[in-house]
Amino acid sequence: VALAGVAAAFAVLAAAAAQNPSANQITFSEHVAPIVFTRCATCHRPGQVAPFSLLTYEDARRHGTTIAEVTESHFMPPWKPDGGDIEFQGDRRLTQPQIETIQRWVAGGMPEGDRGRLPRAPSFDAGWPLGEPDLVLSMPEPFVVPADGPDIYRNFVLPTKLSRDTWVKAVDFRPSAGGVVHHAAFLLDSTGEARQKDKADPLPGYGGVMGGGLTNGPASPAELVARARGVAQTSPAQAAGRAGGGGAIGGWAPGGGPKTLPDDLAYFVPAGADVVLSVHFHPTGKAEREASKIALYFARRPPTKPFLIVTLPPYSGAFKGINIPPGATQYTVTDSFVLPADARAFAVSGHAHYLGKELTLTATVPGHATMTLFSISDWDINWQGTYFFKDYVSLPAGTRLDATIRYDNSAANVRNPFNPPQRVTFGEQSTNEMGMLVLLIVAGQPGGAPTLRTALEQHLQDAVRASPMMGGRGRGPG
Ligand code: HEC
Numbered sequence: 515v516a517l518a519g520v521a522a523a524f525a526v527l528a529a530a531a532a533q534n535p536s537a538n539q540i541t542f543s544e545h546v547a548p549i550v551f552t553r554c555a556t557c558h559r560p561g562q563v564a565p566f567s568l569l570t571y572e573d574a575r576r577h578g579t580t581i582a583e584v585t586e587s588h589f590m591p592p593w594k595p596d597g598g599d600i601e602f603q604g605d606r607r608l609t610q611p612q613i614e615t616i617q618r619w620v621a622g623g624m625p626e627g628d629r630g631r632l633p634r635a636p637s638f639d640a641g642w643p644l645g646e647p648d649l650v651l652s653m654p655e656p657f658v659v660p661a662d663g664p665d666i667y668r669n670f671v672l673p674t675k676l677s678r679d680t681w682v683k684a685v686d687f688r689p690s691a692g693g694v695v696h697h698a699a700f701l702l703d704s705t706g707e708a709r710q711k712d713k714a715d716p717l718p719g720y721g722g723v724m725g726g727g728l729t730n731g732p733a734s735p736a737e738l739v740a741r742a743r744g745v746a747q748t749s750p751a752q753a754a755g756r757a758g759g760g761g762a763i764g765g766w767a768p769g770g771g772p773k774t775l776p777d778d779l780a781y782f783v784p785a786g787a788d789v790v791l792s793v794h795f796h797p798t799g800k801a802e803r804e805a806s807k808i809a810l811y812f813a814r815r816p817p818t819k820p821f822l823i824v825t826l827p828p829y830s831g832a833f834k835g836i837n838i839p840p841g842a843t844q845y846t847v848t849d850s851f852v853l854p855a856d857a858r859a860f861a862v863s864g865h866a867h868y869l870g871k872e873l874t875l876t877a878t879v880p881g882h883a884t885m886t887l888f889s890i891s892d893w894d895i896n897w898q899g900t901y902f903f904k905d906y907v908s909l910p911a912g913t914r915l916d917a918t919i920r921y922d923n924s925a926a927n928v929r930n931p932f933n934p935p936q937r938v939t940f941g942e943q944s945t946n947e948m949g950m951l952v953l954l955i956v957a958g959q960p961g962g963a964p965t966l967r968t969a970l971e972q973h974l975q976d977a978v979r980a981s982p983m984m985g986g987r988g989r990g991p992g
Pocket of ligand 1 (some may be wrong): 563585
């Protein structure tokens, strides 16, 4: 009966369309605006990262042909993860019918249609979407991004002045100037190291990707290697201070809203810590003065469980001896980790610089087919983000996580910063390389977290011991 009803409804529609050709016509007001307003305008509006606005019929018509091209090719909206086995929150990809609607609109001459049918243009409230923050941190002084030139990686020290240890539930971010901030990471530093780096640099902040080589804890990779060689002792607890990236409260990329951790999970921000705002600026053709703000929302009480950060390989690959010959297209770094206890994963991200090409994280549950947790087959340093799974992904004890990062150091890699290609080794400059996949997990059973944490500490120790930095005893990547 229901099906017959649907068929009848279609028949009526088809008859109406036959009588009135315009009913068949794809118009901006009726069909395209609802797509553009909800899926494009978050970035395509004044003051945002996209190069033009998409808020009116005129805007859309002027760029219509390109819009049809870039939506069909999936270049827009930007969304890097391949469609894998797991669904993500906030998936920006258009559906096939939406893509076809745009194609038909452009092929049909881009009619405006009945303005009476235009949905209301989206409004972007000037307030914080999550309400009044508990703490707003601002860059102490604006940083001038020139009109053009290379991308700039810069770190700004924002003292929290928190008098007590604090749990942070959600973080939001707001750039001040027209679209120069391409992405930002929020790191923590309680050692004063970032302040020193800032002081040593005459301009606001200091240079470098992701904290600019901030050791951010008890030991740098070189120190850990020295300790493992027996020059000094490292305790697992010390190592763990670094192992999990142990000092970050998320990040931001254009079009991204505030990020709230699931359940009662929260980030730990020690009293007196500095937030190090690590920004990738992309000049826009117009000089800008950028003074971003970070909004923090506190948890009312400490979380009932911790979350753990699985970083494969540890330290962004610092111990892997990354050393990529010019021309290499198949240079690969891999790392694996077996979960010793049940876990549930809730978010994933990856990191590499310009030569990174393909990043993949899979999970193999014993006795089951391997599932892809995350895969980017055309990595772009400009579109880094943390992707939250729609639901927790259950990873029972014994699950093996496999991370693979493939680099392309040939001239065919359009993002290769060197022409002709040069040998590239590990380092924090954007023209050096790094590589890792990061999975955020909670223990699947009460009391499971210490087991998982100990195994992660051991994994770091093993990575240090196996490193080519240990004097050639370890094997470098192939
Ligand atoms: C998350 C932010 C974001 C969203 C959402 C987004 N765009 Fe874009 N768009 C950009 C940025 C940034 C650029 C500039 C890209 C570049 O230069 O690499 C761009 C560029 C474009 C271009 C110019 C491409 C070219 O090659 O000249 C078109 C057309 C476009 N976007 C259309 C769309 C449409 C249509 C949608 C929605 C269906 C959309 N975009 C959604 C950020 C976004």
